[in-house]
Amino acid sequence: MKTPTQTNAIDFDSAKLQRLGFGQPSLRPRRPATLTELCQQLSQQLQTSLEPERILGLFFREVQRLVPLDALQYRHVASDLRLEFGHRGHHSVSYTLSHEGEHLGELVFRRNQRLIDEELSQLESLLVTLLYPMRNALLYRAATRSALRDSLTETGNRVAMDQTLQREIDMARRHLHPLSVLMLDIDHFKKINDTHGHAAGDSVLRTVAGAIKRQLRNVDMVFRFGGEEFLILLSNTGRDAAKMVGERLRQAAQSQDYWVEGTRIELTVSLGCSTLLAAESAESLLRRADNALYVAKREGRNRLAMAG
Numbered sequence: 001m002k003t004p005t006q007t008n009a010i011d012f013d014s015a016k017l018q019r020l021g022f023g024q025p026s027l028r029p030r031r032p033a034t035l036t037e038l039c040q041q042l043s044q045q046l047q048t049s050l051e052p053e054r055i056l057g058l059f060f061r062e063v064q065r066l067v068p069l070d071a072l073q074y075r076h077v078a079s080d081l082r083l084e085f086g087h088r089g090h091h092s093v094s095y096t097l098s099h100e101g102e103h104l105g106e107l108v109f110r111r112n113q114r115l116i117d118e119e120l121s122q123l124e125s126l127l128v129t130l131l132y133p134m135r136n137a138l139l140y141r142a143a144t145r146s147a148l149r150d151s152l153t154e155t156g157n158r159v160a161m162d163q164t165l166q167r168e169i170d171m172a173r174r175h176l177h178p179l180s181v182l183m184l185d186i187d188h189f190k191k192i193n194d195t196h197g198h199a200a201g202d203s204v205l206r207t208v209a210g211a212i213k214r215q216l217r218n219v220d221m222v223f224r225f226g227g228e229e230f231l232i233l234l235s236n237t238g239r240d241a242a243k244m245v246g247e248r249l250r251q252a253a254q255s256q257d258y259w260v261e262g263t264r265i266e267l268t269v270s271l272g273c274s275t276l277l278a279a280e281s282a283e284s285l286l287r288r289a290d291n292a293l294y295v296a297k298r299e300g301r302n303r304l305a306m307a308g
């Protein structure tokens with residue numbers, strides 16, 4: 001006879017959070033706390049995450065056991081991070097977080113009722129508990145972002161593209177949404193490098209990337225695919241809409257001013273577009289966009305070709 005076995009799996013992260021009183025968000029009002037208690041608890045709790053959103057969410061919730069607030073806003077421009085919790089209040093007080101000369105963002109507390117001096121002094125004491133967790137979270141964010149970004153053009157790199165494309169394909173299948181891709185290549189780019197030098201070529205690449213991103217809703221979906229080639233993922237976008245976006249990008253790239261050594265140069269791009277077919281792989285979708293791009297080049301450049 002088989003002995004019944006019991007398997008226990010413990011998610012240590014969740015277990016730890018539960019112990020610290022941070023399981024699923026509770027609807028029960030949290031017990032009021034003294035400043036000392038809260039500082040001690042926050043110092044432990046905030047270390048349990050590397051996500052700025054979670055750290056600040058916990059902070060906003062727990063701080064209210066001592067100082068009721070209506071909203072908390074956070075901004076760290078260098079990380080392109082803006083977070084908001086709660087609803088806006090009439091009165092506000094702002095703090096700049098920094099540690100040993102390192103800027104860690106700006107925080108704004110908001111409340112409909114004016115904050116009194118004692119509450120401000122309590123908030124300032126509690127803010128200290130945010131310093132190390134936020135510094136670690138920002139460092140972690142910078143590291144993960146730089147691993148996924150092309151530093152020249154500030155677009156996603158190939159690793160990011162591979163991950164995002166597969167995720168978007170899975171989502172499109174699950175929700176029965178269309179998905180299209182545009183492959184965009186600068187025309188006669190070699191000539192710019194050969195005539196004006198590699199640095200001028202780099203500057204043109206940056207300008208083209210900027211022009212593309214300004215035209216799109218979701219700039220996180222632009223990737224540098226090769227030397228002078230970009231891939232744009234258009235989620236929930238069918239063939240006709242993708243054609244319109246592609247044409248808009250072509251015009252935007254063409255009408256952009258490109259200055260090289262004080263002279264304005266003309267520049268155009270060609271594009272290939274494909275829309276995901278039932279059961280199609282990522283490789284096949286990209287291959288069809290690339291084939292369409294080849295057609296656009298062959299037919300004279302400065303145009304968009306649609307995959308069949």
Ligand SMILES: Nc1nc2c(ncn2[C@@H]2O[C@H](COP(=O)(O)OP(=O)(O)OP(=O)(O)O)[C@@H](O)[C@H]2O)c(=O)[nH]1
Pocket residue numbers: 185186187188189190191193197198199200201202205226227228297301
């Ligand atoms: N400046 C610069 N040039 C690059 C970079 N990556 C690739 N290139 C150059 O991009 C050029 C691509 O040239 P080709 O593939 O011949 O294409 P093209 O001149 O754009 O011509 P068509 O695509 O046929 O219109 C090559 O000269 C590469 O050296 C980069 O990061 N910076």
